[in-house]
Amino acid sequence: MNAEQQYIELFTTYENTIRLSASDVLNAPRTQAFDDFKRLGFPSVRNEDYKYTDVPRAFAPNYGINLKRFQVPVNPYDVFRCDVPHLSALLYFIVNDSFYDRKQPKASLPEGVYAGGLNHFAESYPEIAGRYYSRAASAGKDGIIALNTMLAQDGFVLYVPENVIVERPIQLVHIFRSDVDTMANRRVLVIMEPRSQAKLLVCDHSIDNVRFLSTEVIEIFAGEGACFDYYDLEESTEATARFASLHAKQEATSNVLVNGITLNNGLTRNNYYIELNGPFAESTLCGMSILDKEQHVDTCTHITHAVPNCTSRELFKNVLNDRSTGVFSGRILVKEGAQKTSAFQTNRNLCATREARMYSKPQLEIYADDVKCSHGMTTGQLDENALFYLQSRGIPKEEALTMLSIAFAADVLDNVRLDGLKDRLHSLIEKRFRGELSQCRECRNILS
């Protein structure tokens, strides 16, 4: 049986169950997505974009999906006390793929702002939800997005109306909690109306020692002059596989920052699609992963400059240890007529062992003749001279290596526009390099 077949059978058998659990807005694109999935299937390693990540293999095992929406016995507020930066953020949870609505932050959001479950939002504001849901992420082009769209039952929405500024950062924690191997299909929908501002931090965590598989589709709509920060912190387990696809559509003069950091994982594929659709829009897309053992992070970015005068800055870094592998494929498309485009891409990688592998491929496609575009890629080892310099001041070699690794990652953190988060990330990264990052094992005892 090929990997697709079990999902096709699953959907055929449980379509009604899925539909009953979800709102009309989520159900609307389902049939089309199913057709797309049957047509596309999973991308194979013969697909240039998926050359280094075996998708069918990741989806082949039999994972449980909570189609019938049983409540998972967990109090995320207890689980979450240990390691995660609380900042002064408003905290929300998705347990596996269900929005946790039993307890929500007490502090009120500015009037008209919605932060919460996708189904609830789609039922309360079907007109708005319908206008945006599944409109940035096209199921017709990618089998994994098609699968997510056909199976998605819930998710998270942040909606900020025109001219409203949300001062406090919002934190969404995706928790994997299960006693059996589990799959979750997650959705995040961010609607930033013109001139609105907000910051969202999404953290992925796995609590249990079973195998987890997630598909995540993140859609961001930034209206004219909107300002939005999206931070994605992945801190899962080696038995977790994640296939995420982020789609941002930016209108004129909007400013969107996307910063994805992987501190711990198993297998991760992150797709980023940024479309600059209005003049003077700015995009900062950056990320970093710290990998060891057999960990794998595959980053694929697509930035489209559709109109003149937009700016995109891209910075991705990987630190690879042991037998880990990293992939970076960065495509920048400057469409015809998109003059005065500024697009800069940087990818820097550190291979700390001979066995670690990094595959990097920049791709610039430019169809305009008055642009500033650059890309740079380096993969190498730590600077021996810097290492010796630190040692010659009495710092032991191991400590010096850690200091240099942290320093290597520093400029990705410069792209964090939330001071509290920046400090916490610094300390988390330091812990990660020192091998002290807790896996929250002790949390299991708190589970209700």
Added chain:
Amino acid sequence: MLEIKNLHAQVNGKKILNGINLSVRKGEIHAIMGPNGSGKSTLSSVLVGNPAFVVTEGHVVYEGKNLLELSPEDRSREGIFLSFQYPVEIPGVSMVNFMRAAVNEHRKYKGLEPVPATDFLKLMREKRSIVELDNKLAGRSVNEGFSGGEKKRNEIFQMAMLEPKLAILDETDSGLDIDALRIVAGGVNKLKTNENATIVITHYQRLLEYIKPDVVHVLYKGRIIKTAGPELALELEEKGYDWLKTED
């Protein structure tokens, strides 16, 4: 304090040092002079344990210990300090974190507790004033974007923080204008006591007008070919190195 016997060393398979003998006692300042390529910098690199340099023969005894057996970090913690000819830029590592790590490693080696944060900042303030570095120093990345003069002053600042027993200044005067030279030399002189020793490696006599050596050695083709008092430096300034080469 330091006893070098018949030291031979090579780098990339090329023999650079061919039997160095040198003895330094506490309280002394030794100048090592010599033309380009004579092995001056190799000698300093070998003494601090740079792994690119391989010792093929000879002994170095420092404070009763076999120096060549110690790791670079232990040599530092035992009190050896090199002021690099070309200080390395380390983006992303701030001076304050770098120095805190270094100072606390030195203290740990001596069985002492780490310095409390406020005391540490005070210590940095006090020491950086010796070489007239301003208060932005702590937050800057190590040597990144420093001018030539700032880099050398930063070396002496680190020396002040670590209070070595044996300081080796490798071409500390190169690339310095007269004001920076005065500040750097002034810093070195302030740190000089009867308990520590200094080896000044230099190409020119200029630095020795500020840092007065007790002994001057001339290094040529990996060997010390002449040792004399401070007057030798002046003689070299006047006559160059050629008369010594022929004498050899």
